[in-house]
Amino acid sequence: MGNPNVGKSVVFSRLTGANVIASNYPGTTVDFSKGNMRIDGKRVEIIDAPGTYSLEPTNKAEEAASKMLKKADVLINVVDATNLERNLYLTLQLLERNIPVIIALNLWDETHHLGIHINEKELETLLGVPIVPTVALTGEGIKTLVSRIKDAKINEKIKPTSEEGRWVEIGSIIGKVEQVEHRHHTFRDKISDLTIRPHTGIPIAIGIIFCAFWFVRLIGENLIEYIFDPIFENLYLPIVMRLSEWLGPGIAHTILIGEYGVEIDFFESLGILTTGLYVPIAAVLPYIVAFYFTLSILEDTGYLPRLATLVDKIFHKLGMHGHGIVPLFLGLGCNVPGALSTRTLETRKQRFISATLLAICVPCMAQMAMIFGALGTYGLYYIGLVFLTLTILYIVIGLILNRFIKGESPEIFLEIPPYRRPSLKATFKKTWMRIRWFLKEAIPYLFVGVLIINVLYVIGILQWFGNAVSPVMEGLFGLPGDASIALITGFLRKDLAVGMLITLNMAPLQLVIAVTMLTIYFPCVATFAVLIKELGIKDMLKSAAIMVGVAIIVGFLLRIILLGA
Amino acid sequence: MPLSHLPINKKARIASIHGGYGFQRKLGVMGIREKQEIKIVSKQPFHGPLTIEVCGSQMTLGRGMAQKITVEVVQ
Numbered sequence: 042m043g044n045p046n047v048g049k050s051v052v053f054s055r056l057t058g059a060n061v062i063a064s065n066y067p068g069t070t071v072d073f074s075k076g077n078m079r080i081d082g083k084r085v086e087i088i089d090a091p092g093t094y095s096l097e098p099t100n101k102a103e104e105a106a107s108k109m110l111k112k113a114d115v116l117i118n119v120v121d122a123t124n125l126e127r128n129l130y131l132t133l134q135l136l137e138r139n140i141p142v143i144i145a146l147n148l149w150d151e152t153h154h155l156g157i158h159i160n161e162k163e164l165e166t167l168l169g170v171p172i173v174p175t176v177a178l179t180g181e182g183i184k185t186l187v188s189r190i191k192d193a194k195i196n197e198k199i200k201p202t203s204e205e206g207r208w209v210e211i212g213s214i215i216g217k218v219e220q221v222e223h224r225h226h227t228f229r230d231k232i233s234d235l236t237i238r239p240h241t242g243i244p245i246a247i248g249i250i251f252c253a254f255w256f257v258r259l260i261g262e263n264l265i266e267y268i269f270d271p272i273f274e275n276l277y278l279p280i281v282m283r284l285s286e287w288l289g290p291g292i293a294h295t296i297l298i299g300e301y302g303v304e305i306d307f308f309e310s311l312g313i314l315t316t317g318l319y320v321p322i323a324a325v326l327p328y329i330v331a332f333y334f335t336l337s338i339l340e341d342t343g344y345l346p347r348l349a350t351l352v353d354k355i356f357h358k359l360g361m362h363g364h365g366i367v368p369l370f371l372g373l374g375c376n377v378p379g380a381l382s383t384r385t386l387e388t389r390k391q392r393f394i395s396a397t398l399l400a401i402c403v404p405c406m407a408q409m410a411m412i413f414g415a416l417g418t419y420g421l422y423y424i425g426l427v428f429l430t431l432t433i434l435y436i437v438i439g440l441i442l443n444r445f446i447k448g449e450s451p452e453i454f455l456e457i458p459p460y461r462r463p464s465l466k467a468t469f470k471k472t473w474m475r476i477r478w479f480l481k482e483a484i485p486y487l488f489v490g491v492l493i494i495n496v497l498y499v500i501g502i503l504q505w506f507g508n509a510v511s512p513v514m515e516g517l518f519g520l521p522g523d524a525s526i527a528l529i530t531g532f533l534r535k536d537l538a539v540g541m542l543i544t545l546n547m548a549p550l551q552l553v554i555a556v557t558m559l560t561i562y563f564p565c566v567a568t569f570a571v572l573i574k575e576l577g578i579k580d581m582l583k584s585a586a587i588m589v590g591v592a593i594i595v596g597f598l599l600r601i602i603l604l605g606a
Numbered sequence: 607m608p609l610s611h612l613p614i615n616k617k618a619r620i621a622s623i624h625g626g627y628g629f630q631r632k633l634g635v636m637g638i639r640e641k642q643e644i645k646i647v648s649k650q651p652f653h654g655p656l657t658i659e660v661c662g663s664q665m666t667l668g669r670g671m672a673q674k675i676t677v678e679v680v681q
Contacts, residue, residue, distance in 0.1 A: 127661055127663065204634060349666070354651075363655070
């Protein structure tokens, strides 16, 4: 356990070898992770608790941390050595609990750069529990930490006391063990100041976001062009073609590959082995890899809290605060991690608004692949229309929800960590952790989605449904009736719907309407399931009603604006 | 004066913190307590949040919270 952003997760992954997300942003460990390690031949379970400043929780993540504490046999308290005074508050609270404690004095190397001298032997005597200086990022001190876990003990002398009492105690401890040299403004401090002051920070933020997206595109496109497409075209396509011949016409061919006799097109064939495999792996995955890699770099350097500060005012108007940018950014990769991260917002109102906006207005990479796939050939103007609509919606719906949803929107209160150099290994690890969400959740749904759609198609239910709702589609939104089939498919997987839309031969502006509605009206099943868990059934029903309502209104308005009456 | 009136980069000392117990504790665990030295790093426009430095670390807090903190400039 420990404060947010002190390197708990890195210590944890050093101890267990597990993959854990560590970042220079307070509150990324919203779920706890478990891992195993061996101490003297015995297997023990280690739990990585979310960061907390005290045992009186102020948000859900901290609540989880306090609850976990009750089950622990030994506590490893990770302490930020560069910020001993504040960290010791939690340490003292932990020591009051009659559970054996050992302390890892982490970020030990940073203290030297900052001119902080800590007498750790003296601190050990004063606190009465083992203390080990560590640099978790490089692994320094971790072996000593492991070998001393068995020495962890309860300090009988520390009794529960008041808040004031703890601070007095901390003051006296700090006076005895810590000396701080006077320090000049370093280069790093100057950069930090520049990026958080509005007149320099805002242009820098725009520049960074622009570069980030350029970088994502660069990596994504190259991955597709030089790795994924060649594999699919040269190695995989011949196998599928041979399979096609072997199967011959029939239901099996339609489901597995697509319509018989039509040339195989990985986007439009809609077979499990063609579209079902190609779209998630070759069209979406490369961008997800590129996106989370870039985001991880931004996170690990410590830039995100600064960005949250700069955009706080806007997000406050939308009923959240600057932290709301985190679900938004994470959601751009895949909505599932985005939905999970709403947990770090303090109130129900904030979580509801953030989750609803995420589901309606934030296109994940699969949705973006759909948007670009359907409209890319017609030019950037049409793609721009979709994104403009989504941005306006984010703001308008946010303003409205802020006014009508009951509850509080507390102000931002966020630590701004010093800039740190990201470790490449940690960044790769984190990218991988987040991609796993996609692989685990999205791909099975895509497979099942293709299967269900194909079966429904073969039976004829889809065509029947398309005909039934075609007056609504045409009358309200100016779309062909068959577009409703794409909307149903979109519930299972958005990226799957693109092939269906392309084959309908719609005009570009009709496509803009269809694609925008597809993005808005519902999140995919995977996100839906996570949101039910996060918001509860009742709130999720409200949120879903808003989604459908917004999709209908927006579809209708777009039809009037773009196609005329 | 209230913290929000303190000029950027001017050192001050926290004189008092108004507000309920929960609020005081929330700030307290982050090092924002009476008698601590404090300085403003940046102020966001349109009554946006302040970034302050206290106890060797920086944090961002809303303007409304800053109104509840009274400081005295240190000479």
